[in-house]
Amino acid sequence: MQAVQSSVQLEYLLERVEENQTSQFWSNHMISYEVTDWGMPLQKAIRETPVPQGTEVLVRVTYCGVCHSDVHIRDGYFDLGGGKKFHMSQRGMKLPVTLGHEPYGTVLSAGPQAHDVPIGEDRLVYPWTGCGSCARCLEGMDNWCPTPRYIGIQKSGGYGDHILVPHPKYLVDASGIDPSYAPILACSGLTTYSAVRKLMPCKPSDWIVVMGAGGLGLMAIAVLKALGHEQIAVCEIQRSKWDAAKEAGASVCIDPLDEKALEQLQALPGGLWGAVDLVGAESTASLAIAALRKGGRYVLVGLYGGELSLSLVPVAQRATTIQGSYVGSLQELREVVELARSGKLKPIPTAVCRMEEVSGVLDQLKAGTVIGRVVAKAA
Numbered sequence: 001m002q003a004v005q006s007s008v009q010l011e012y013l014l015e016r017v018e019e020n021q022t023s024q025f026w027s028n029h030m031i032s033y034e035v036t037d038w039g040m041p042l043q044k045a046i047r048e049t050p051v052p053q054g055t056e057v058l059v060r061v062t063y064c065g066v067c068h069s070d071v072h073i074r075d076g077y078f079d080l081g082g083g084k085k086f087h088m089s090q091r092g093m094k095l096p097v098t099l100g101h102e103p104y105g106t107v108l109s110a111g112p113q114a115h116d117v118p119i120g121e122d123r124l125v126y127p128w129t130g131c132g133s134c135a136r137c138l139e140g141m142d143n144w145c146p147t148p149r150y151i152g153i154q155k156s157g158g159y160g161d162h163i164l165v166p167h168p169k170y171l172v173d174a175s176g177i178d179p180s181y182a183p184i185l186a187c188s189g190l191t192t193y194s195a196v197r198k199l200m201p202c203k204p205s206d207w208i209v210v211m212g213a214g215g216l217g218l219m220a221i222a223v224l225k226a227l228g229h230e231q232i233a234v235c236e237i238q239r240s241k242w243d244a245a246k247e248a249g250a251s252v253c254i255d256p257l258d259e260k261a262l263e264q265l266q267a268l269p270g271g272l273w274g275a276v277d278l279v280g281a282e283s284t285a286s287l288a289i290a291a292l293r294k295g296g297r298y299v300l301v302g303l304y305g306g307e308l309s310l311s312l313v314p315v316a317q318r319a320t321t322i323q324g325s326y327v328g329s330l331q332e333l334r335e336v337v338e339l340a341r342s343g344k345l346k347p348i349p350t351a352v353c354r355m356e357e358v359s360g361v362l363d364q365l366k367a368g369t370v371i372g373r374v375v376a377k378a379a
Contacts, residue, residue, distance in 0.1 A: 032160030038076030065102030081307025
């Protein structure tokens with residue numbers, strides 16, 4: 001697809017289009033907000049609207065969640081600790097790229113090999129698509145594909161007017177759910193649901209700690225409550241987020257920087273069964289693992305980065321389980337949507353911004369000033 005690259009060209013073309021009211025032009029062109037330089041603000045561009053081929057489906061985006069992981073992607077790398085970085089170019093990303101992996105919109109058209117396509121209906125898009133032919137994809141675990149083709153990472157995402165979805169099976173019916181809220185289920189909801197399931201089975205009265213009370217943390221609390229869990233602790237350094245955590249269902253809030261934080265976690269009645277780390281820093285991992293009772297489980301989700309020095313003998317002697325969790329499967333997304341539709345999964349605080357404001361929202365997420373989630377609305 002061709003793009004108008006310079007801001008001068010863009011503004012000139014927009015003026016001409018407005019002057020002539022060229023509806024024909026917009027019938028095959030779209031606006032997107034792209035990363036053109038790593039670490040820099042998103043840039044507005046005009047691109048040709050893609051035409052679906054094969055099994056592809058064209059979706060007009062109406063809403064797209066603004067996820068914290070897009071901060072790392074925009075910056076161009078993840079911190080691996082020890083001075084090492086994993087650059088997005090190593091993940092197959094090439095600039096310019098349109099981010100946004102929580103898209104929701106209206107199905108417009110489909111390629112000749114796509115069948116049973118709900119043309120004209122609104123759908124939530126499962127973005128964690130793979131090659132479609134490897135063993136993991138054939139098992140329904142596209143998110144574990146060794147050559148991922150994620151929407152909003154390797155493929156153009158929802159910070160634009162339209163997206164191509166590789167197959168109709170990735171369109172999830174989220175009817176009955178507020179369309180300004182449904183998008184976050186594709187990442188926040190799915191990611192936390194998949195992570196929480198890795199702590200199961202356990203008793204509703206077993207204590208679980210959620211590390212971090214950002215958007216993912218609040219969603220993890222909501223998911224735990226939706227699954228009938230009762231005892232939830234939260235570790236969050238920003239006390240301004242404690243009220244939202246308690247409103248979501250947390251019983252206890254702890255400042256992880258408090259010198260008695262470990263003691264407080266270990267003193268929970270019956271001990272700490274599980275931890276879901278939505279931060280993923282050395283400090284949160286060390287605290288959570290040290291606080292677990294024998295047989296406890298630690299699930300790492302957050303991508304803050306760094307590295308962890310861990311004594312191996314206690315891990316064996318205490319029968320500790322340490323597991324990573326990354327997003328989730330298509331089937332898990334369907335299950336999350338059903339939880340939300342049933343009313344069991346309660347909404348978390350969600351603000352709506354305009355699509356052109358996404359770059360500023362990413363700055364706010366990086367600064368840690370957002371409570372809950374933000375969803376961008378297309379024009």
